[in-house]
Amino acid sequence: MWESIQSLCLHVVFILFTILIYQVFFYEREEKRKRVRSKFFVCMLVILVFTMSQPVLYSEVYKYDFKVVPIILSFLYGGKRAGFAAVFVLLITGLFTGPKLVILAGNYTIFCLLLMSITNLFNRYRIKGKVIVISLVYLMIPITRGIFLIVKGDIPQIIFEVSSSSIILATLIAIIYLIENMNEQMEMKQELILREKMDVVSQLAASVAHEVRNPMTSVRGFMQLMQNERLTEKQDMYINISIEELDRAQGIINQYLDLAKPQTNPHETIDLTSVIHQSINVMQSYAVLNSIHIQHEVEPSLEIVGFKLEIQQVLINIIKNAIEAIKSEGEIRISAAKQSNGIISILIEDNGAGMTEDQIKKLGSPYYSTKEKGTGLGLTLCHHIVKQMGGHIIIKSELNKGTCFNIKLPSGT
Structure with a gap:
């Protein structure tokens, strides 16, 4: 028995070593990790093939391995495609490693359906909640196996079943902690990069904006005075264009100043329902001019x-x-x-040009815009304001089909 446990511990070392190599040497965001060709999925396959090809033999009848670990991780962190691809590799490997393929396929079909059903629940929780959820799911395997052994009367086997299941569960929990820690580090790195960009914008705004606004105001004033003189049609057109461009530059400078200006106003309870209706009314005429219809459905008394x-x-x-x-x-x-968790969700959907994944990732960064004359500061400011209020913005889009902005804010009630 002790020799078998030692063999299981060697499997643990190999699995954790593989995960550590992935964590140290490979940088993948969560969306990339969900692709079947991702480095994360390759690591799961390496673990799966190794553990199935080197099972721990407790007796001639019973074999133990860690194949459940990469299957669980593939579904929870890689998504449905990666999960089913891992199960397919499991069945192919099972043809050469001895287990009865029909039993293997039946067991893991049921387990896959269970994993699919708890994926959304798993992603809602923080790390402790995730550990509890996945522990309860995994424990269904040793419990059902234990009941079978009790009915069979194989008591020594039950003792080893408890020991091996404890080791596998501890390994699974350790990997979840490693992956969640890696996700947190990536988020912190992205946050630091964004803060550095915001600091650069703030410093630039503070040092340049005020100096630039004064001469621009003077130039605009002289342009308006010139319009009172007798001008040709072309000259009048040129002056109008110049004034429009000066106003556009003024707007950009104001956005810089808004980013640089620390928020000193006291927080207040806001009737969000009223604010949304006011905002729609403000933009209604602009929408009508472009033959665009705005539909809205807003819950009353949102605060x-x-x-x-x-x-x-x-x-x-x-x-x-x-x-x-x-x-x-x-x-x-x-x-x-x-929503039921106390978060207010504001959805703004359009059926416009849409965006690619790469464009979505860059949205909100200073100086990046999908518009020909845009600066990207508008959305940067939006993210900045929403974050100050304890919320965040989620953007989903499909090219040539449209875009959805989901603004999530904590409720004031």
Whole structure:
């Protein structure tokens, strides 16, 4: 028995070593990890093939391995495609390693359906909740196996079953902690990069914006005075274009100043339902000019704690972007509702041009915009305001089909 446990411990060392190599040498975001060709999936296959080809033999009848570990991790962290691909490799490997293929396929078909059903639940929790969920799911295997052994009367085998299951569960929990720690480090790194960019923008705004605004105001004033003189049609057109471009530059400078300016206004309880309706009314004429229809369905009495003018600025900016993405003859759907977890979700959907995954990742970064004359500061400011209020923005889009902005804010009630 002790020799078998030692063999199991060698499997543990190999599995943890493989995960550590992945964590140290490979950098993959969560969305990349969900691809079947990802480095994470390759690591799962290495673990799966190794543990099935080198099972621990307790007796001629009973064999133990860790194949359940890569299957669970593939489903939970790699997604359904990676999970089913791992099961397919498991069945292929099972043809050469001895277990009865029909029994293996039956057991893991049931287990896969269970994993699919708890994936969304697993992702809702933080690390402790995730460990509890996956522990309860895994324990179904040794419990059912233990009942079978009790009925059979094989007591020594039950003792080893308990020992091996404890080792496998401890390994699974350790891997979950490693992966969650890696995810947290990636998030912190992205946060630091974003903060550095914001600091650069803030410093630039503080040092340049005020100096640039004064001469621009003077130039604009002289341009307006020139319009009172007798001018040719072309000269008048050139002056109008110059004034428009000066106003656009002024708007960009104001956005820089908004990013640089620390928020000093006290938080207040805001009637979010009213703010959403006001924002829609402000943009309604702009939408009509572009033959765009705005549909809205907003729950009554929604309240948040934050800054009224700022959240209205966020809504107007995103609705304006949606209108410009459609260009003409489209539809925008706006809805807001309070979820069971106390978070208010505001959805702004359009059926415009849409975006690629790479474009979505870059959205919100200073200086990046999908518009020809955009600076990217508008969405950067939106992210900045929503984050100050304890929320975040989720963007989903499909090229040539449309985009959905999901603004999530904590409820004030």
